[in-house]
Every structure is written in C-alpha cells, then in structure tokens.
Amino acid sequence: MLRRITFLLAALILAAGTTTARDLNIVSDIAPINALLQAVTQGIQTPVTLIKSSVSPHDFALKPSDIRTIEQADVIFWLGPDATPALAKLLQSDRFADKAVNLAALDGVMQLGLRKAGVFSSDSAADGLDPHMWLAPENAKIWAKAMTGNLSSNDPQNAETYQANLANLVDAIDQAVGRIRTRFAQTPPVPYVQFHDAFQYFETSFGLSPLGAATSEDDESTSFGTIASLRQVLSAAPSTCVFVRDDIQAKRAAPLTDATGRKTGWLKPLGNGIADVETTYPALLDSLAKGYADCFALAR
Ligand SMILES: [Zn+2]
Numbered sequence: 001m002l003r004r005i006t007f008l009l010a011a012l013i014l015a016a017g018t019t020t021a022r023d024l025n026i027v028s029d030i031a032p033i034n035a036l037l038q039a040v041t042q043g044i045q046t047p048v049t050l051i052k053s054s055v056s057p058h059d060f061a062l063k064p065s066d067i068r069t070i071e072q073a074d075v076i077f078w079l080g081p082d083a084t085p086a087l088a089k090l091l092q093s094d095r096f097a098d099k100a101v102n103l104a105a106l107d108g109v110m111q112l113g114l115r116k117a118g119v120f121s122s123d124s125a126a127d128g129l130d131p132h133m134w135l136a137p138e139n140a141k142i143w144a145k146a147m148t149g150n151l152s153s154n155d156p157q158n159a160e161t162y163q164a165n166l167a168n169l170v171d172a173i174d175q176a177v178g179r180i181r182t183r184f185a186q187t188p189p190v191p192y193v194q195f196h197d198a199f200q201y202f203e204t205s206f207g208l209s210p211l212g213a214a215t216s217e218d219d220e221s222t223s224f225g226t227i228a229s230l231r232q233v234l235s236a237a238p239s240t241c242v243f244v245r246d247d248i249q250a251k252r253a254a255p256l257t258d259a260t261g262r263k264t265g266w267l268k269p270l271g272n273g274i275a276d277v278e279t280t281y282p283a284l285l286d287s288l289a290k291g292y293a294d295c296f297a298l299a300r
Contacts, residue, residue, distance in 0.1 A: 021157035023248045027069055029078035029087055030057050031270050032134040033103065033143070037077065038090040039169040040147045050082050050087070053272040057084045057131075065083065073099060074149060077143070080104035083131035097106050101150060103143045104129070112200050118226045119212040119233050129163045132269055135288070136201035137173050142279055169281070176282035180206060180289040187293040190300060192241035193230050193256065195249040198269040202288055210243075234262060241265045241295040265295025 026047035028034040034049035041047055048069065051060045057079075067297040070076060070090060080102040081088035112130045133139050146280070148166040148300045152159035189208055197213035214222040234240050234256060242257045243265040244250045250257075250264055257264050268291070271277030271284040 022074075022155040024074045024151065024154055025069075025072050026151070027073040027076045029076075029084045030134070030274075032281060033077055033079065034285055035277065035279055035284065036140055036169070037147060038279045039163050039172070039281065040144055040162055041151065042165050044155075044161055044165075045151070046266060049278075051084065053270040053278060055142050055211075056270075060084060060086045062086050062090070068284040070096065071207065074154060076100045076102055079131065079133060080128045083133070101146065103139075103146070104133055106142060106146055108142050108208050109133065109139050110201060110204070112204065114216050115197055115200060115213065117197065117213055117216045117222070119192075119229045120210070130197075130200050132198045133201055135199060135269065135285075136205050137177050137285060138205065139201065141170055141173055144173075172282045173285075176285045177205075180285060183206070183289050183293050187296045187300075189292070190241055190296050191234070191237040191244060192265070192295070193234060194267065195253045196245060196269075198245075199243075199267060199288070202285075206289075214256075222252060225270050230256055237257065239263075239299040241292075241299050243267045243291070243295065245269070245281075261299070263295050263299040265291055267291040 024045050026037055026041065026045055028037055028047060028049045030051045031049055031053035034047055037047035044079050050066050050069065053059050067090070076091060076096065076099060078084060078087055078091055078100060081092065082104065090096060091102075103109070114128050114130045144166055148162045152162050182207060192210055192245065193212045193214070194210055195214045197210075197216045199208075199210075203209060211213075212230050214226055214230060215297055234242070238260045241263050242253050244253050245266070245268055253264070256262065260279065269288075274283060274287045276283045277287065
C-alpha cells in the first residue's frame with residue numbers, strides 16, 4: 001500500500017512538473033533582439049525572429065507568414081514603431097497589445113534623438129528618436145532582464161534557468177565591453193564620417209564621435225550639399241575614415257574617399273554576414289569595434 005501511495009505521489013509530482021513547464025512561441029522583430037532571446041532561453045526555448053540580419057528593418061514589409069507567426073506568438077519583443085515601422089500597426093492594435101513588449105519604451109533605456117544628415121552640430125537634431133538602440137550594450141542588458149522577468153512568469157518552471165542564462169549573458173556583454181574599451185585604447189580614433197548614421201548608441205557608449213554622416217535614414221539619396229560639407233570637414237584632417245555598410249554605400253560614398261589619406265571602413269549595424277551574430281549579441285559589438293579599429297589603424 002505504502003509503495004502504491006509513493007508511486008502515486010511520484011506520478012503526481014511529475015505531472016505537476018510537466019504541466020507548468022511550457023513551450024513558448026517567442027518572437028522578436030530584428031536579429032540582435034533575437035540574439036538576446038537565444039541567450040536568455042538557451043536550453044529551454046527556441047525563439048524566432050521576423051527580420052533576418054540581411055534585411056534592413058527600415059525597409060521590411062510584412063508577409064502573410066509573418067502575420068501567422070505573430071498570431072501564434074505567446075510573446076513578441078520588438079523595438080517599437082521607430083525601428084520597425086512595418087510592425088507598428090499590428091503590434092500596437094488591441095489584439096496584440098498585451099503580448100507585444102515594446103523594448104524601446106522600457107524604463108532606463110538610453111534614447112537618443114536623430115542626428116540630421118550632414119555635418120553634425122549640437123542644435124541640429126531632427127525630430128524623432130534614433131531607432132538603432134540595440135547598439136548600446138546597456139540597453140541590451142536592460143532588455144535581457146525584462147525578457148527574463150517576462151518569460152519567467154510565462155514559464156515559471158524554468159525561472160531558475162532563465163535567471164542563470166541572464167547572468168551568463170550579462171557577464172558576456174560586460175566582457176565584450178571591456179575588450180572593446182581596450183581595443184579603442186590601443187587603436188584610438190582618427191576623424192571619421194559614416195554613410196548611414198546608425199551608430200550613435202555604440203559611439204555614445206564607447207566615447208566615439210563622428211564628424212558627420214551622409215544619411216540619417218537608410219534612404220540612399222544623398223544631396224550634393226551634404227557630400228560637399230562632409231568633404232570639407234574631411235579635408236581639414238590628414239588621415240580619416242569613411243565608414244560604409246556594403247559595396248552599394250561604398251560606391252555612393254566614393255566622392256568622400258577619393259583623396260589620399262581617406263580610408264574606407266566597414267560597419268554593419270545588424271552584423272549581417274558575421275558568424276554567430278544571429279545568436280550571439282556580444283559578437284555584434286565585437287564586429288563593430290573591429291570595423292572601427294581596422295580603419296583607424298589603416299588611416300593612422
Ligand atoms: Zn538604420
């Protein structure tokens with residue numbers, strides 16, 4: 001009899017355990033947010049992302065399969081309407097408001113205003129938020145903590161594992177920040193401009209400061225006036241870098257790099273093409289730091 005009761009109790013405990021552990025449908029908007037979720041849910045869940053790192057969030061358009069993914073999601077972590085405007089209507093509707101977490105709006109998140117294209121000056125900020133918030137490591141840590149809290153209440157059985165994963169991720173981000181500070185101490189910046197002004201959060205985090213940028217959005221049209229003013233600030237320095245994302249931008253930035261002492265550098269705000277970047281957030285930070293430092297070293 002005692003044996004039977006013991007067996008029944010064991011079965012009950014097992015059943016209780018399996019009913020509270022939940023397979024969650026976790027969805028993110030862009031690859032860096034997915035990378036944070038991959039770390040927080042490691043060994044427990046399999047998050048998916050709507051926008052791969054090869055697609056610009058500025059140009060993303062919803063497909064029917066994306067809408068199905070959103071409908072089936074238990075929770076969606078996104079960067080809000082400034083970063084992924086294509087998702088705004090759906091995720092801000094009453095239907096999804098309770099399961100869509102706008103990371104940009106969380107308490108303590110670093111929010112910077114858009115810088116106008118051209119040569120920056122302190123009073124020239126355009127209206128609106130700069131949406132590239134994922135490039136501040138402190139923002140990533142705030143979001144990872146919020147993800148851990150949310151997922152722990154959706155799936156309390158695994159709360160301890162989420163917490164342990166969070167601690168590992170925060171540690172990995174802090175280590176990356178340390179490596180990057182060392183890198184910039186060893187290879188200090190030269191004066192530089194960039195084609196697309198996507199890196200304000202990274203630059204603010206690491207004490208870098210560009211002279212200007214050709215476009216504030218991914219809009220590829222650059223005015224002659226902007227290019228002329230950037231040429232002028234570049235000509236004042238003997239060795240400089242011009243940062244672009246890809247060959248298309250490099251071609252458009254050609255009038256800026258045609259003088260001796262101007263080097264072309266490569267920066268990818270979503271880390272597309274970089275190994276591990278879809279799953280490892282610190283890899284994105286390291287790849288940007290390498291992109292800057294490689295050009296600084298060349299130009300010096
Ligand atoms: Zn951008």
